[in-house]
Every structure is written in structure tokens, then in C-alpha cells.
Amino acid sequence: AQSVTQLDSQVPVFEEAPVELRCNYSSSVSVYLFWYVQYPNQGLQLLLKYLSGSTLVKGINGFEAEFNKSQTSFHLRKPSVHISDTAEYFCAVNLGGYQKVTFGIGTKLQVIP
Amino acid sequence: DAGVIQSPRHEVTEMGQEVTLRCKPISGHDYLFWYRQTMMRGLELLIYFNNNVPIDDSGMPEDRFSAKMPNASFSTLKIQPSEPRDSAVYFCASNGGGRDSPLHFGNGTRLTVT
Numbered sequence: 001a002q003s004v005t006q007l008d009s010q011v012p013v014f015e016e017a018p019v020e021l022r023c024n025y026s027s028s029v030s031v032y033l034f035w036y037v038q039y040p041n042q043g044l045q046l047l048l049k050y051l052s053g054s055t056l057v058k059g060i061n062g063f064e065a066e067f068n069k070s071q072t073s074f075h076l077r078k079p080s081v082h083i084s085d086t087a088e089y090f091c092a093v094n095l096g097g098y099q100k101v102t103f104g105i106g107t108k109l110q111v112i113p
Numbered sequence: 114d115a116g117v118i119q120s121p122r123h124e125v126t127e128m129g130q131e132v133t134l135r136c137k138p139i140s141g142h143d144y145l146f147w148y149r150q151t152m153m154r155g156l157e158l159l160i161y162f163n164n165n166v167p168i169d170d171s172g173m174p175e176d177r178f179s180a181k182m183p184n185a186s187f188s189t190l191k192i193q194p195s196e197p198r199d200s201a202v203y204f205c206a207s208n209g210g211g212r213d214s215p216l217h218f219g220n221g222t223r224l225t226v227t
Contacts (some may be wrong), residue, residue: 032213034215036215036216041220041221042220042221043117043204043206043218043219043220043221044156044204044206044216044218045218046215046216049213049215051213090156099144099146099161099163099168099210100158100161100169101158101216102158103155103156104155105155106155106156
């Protein structure tokens with residue numbers, strides 16, 4: 001079985017400050033990991049993905065995530081956030097080649113001017 | 114590409130009525146997924162199709178829910194009869210099925226059952 005835990009339901013942060021959104025997963029086999037972003041009244045969009053190779057993955061809008069196998073984590077980071085980053089962020093996992101993606105509960109990022 | 118297209122964007126109906134949600138996936142995508150999003154349960158996979166064939170419907174809550182994909186460019190999710198607890202945002206997503214293929218989501222249908 002696979003599951004995803006997002007440890008923070010809401011994260012407030014001041015504009016231009018750094019942010020980290022935490023994600024832990026559980027799976028007994030190799031996984032593919034994703035971060036998606038959801039803006040109000042829209043569907044989810046892919047931010048970045050980890051399949052294999054380098055553990056540091058860069059995505060769109062200046063976000064990056066680091067895969068840590070020993071800690072089963074895939075935390076999302078941005079060194080300096082902008083007001084437009086206010087959205088909900090979802091960590092997701094699926095087993096290699098398997099189409100059933102499991103999403104975390106989501107973390108609401110609120111950027112404060 | 115126009116992306117995944119869902120209709121309607123909003124649906125308000127009374128308990129007991131039939132509701133039909135529609136989805137047009139991205140052309141060329143072999144997989145189509147229906148998700149439901151609620152505050153309490155987050156994003157739940159209801160059912161997914163491969164080449165128009167339902168592969169896994171274990172997430173469909175009960176017999177009141179049914180989904181079809183009559184061709185590669187159209188799918189429906191039907192609830193009959195609807196209940197207030199079905200109120201949620203329903204998303205359709207598609208992808209090409211490759212190991213690195215992310216999901217492409219529509220903008221969702223917000224369903225309110227009164």
C-alpha cells in the first residue's frame with residue numbers, strides 16, 4: 001500500500017521569505033513522486049516530479065524538491081515566495097508503472113504581503 | 114491543446130435528482146481518471162479508464178455512481194439518485210500512461226446537492 005502525509009495543513013509566510021512544505025510517503029517499493037499546485041477554482045497543475053536520478057528536482061515557478069529515500073520524504077522548497085504563490089500544494093505518489101496516484105491532503109500556502 | 118474540458122462548471126440540484134458530469138480528455142491520452150475533492154477526505158480516485166475500458170472502479174462510493182467512456186474523447190460520471198453528501202468538486206484528469214506521465218486536470222465541476 002502507498003500513502004502520503006503532508007504534515008502541515010496551512011503554512012503562512014511573508015513575501016520574499018523562504019518556505020518548505022513537508023511531505024512523507026510510505027511504500028515498500030520504488031515510487032514516483034510529484035508535487036502539484038492548485039489555484040482557486042482550478043484543477044491541479046504539475047509543479048515537478050521525481051522518477052529517478054538526481055535527488056534534487058527543479059520545477060516551475062522557482063520551486064524545487066529533494067527526494068530523501070532514508071527519511072521517505074519529498075519536501076518542497078522555494079527560497080523566496082511571491083504573492084502569486086498563494087495556492088494549495090499537493091504531494092502525490094504512485095508505484096512505478098502503476099496508474100493509481102495517491103494524493104496527500106494538501107497544504108495551503110498563504111503568502112502575506 | 115485546449116486541455117481537459119469539464120462541464121458544467123457548477124451544478125446545483127435537489128436530493129434525489131440525477132446528475133451527469135462530462136469530460137473531454139486531451140487528444141491522444143489513453144488514460145482518463147475521475148477524482149472527487151472534499152475538505153474532509155481530500156482528493157479521492159473514483160475510477161479510471163484505459164483505452165475507454167474501466168480498469169479500476171474500487172473508489173466508486175456506491176451503486177448510485179456510474180461512469181462510462183463511450184469513445185476516446187468523452188466520458189461521463191453519473192450520480193442517481195444524488196444525495197447531499199455527494200456535494201464536492203469532481204475532477205477529470207487524463208495522461209498518456211507513460212511512467213513519467215503526469216496527470217492533466219480539468220477545472221472541475223462543483224456539485225451542490227440540496
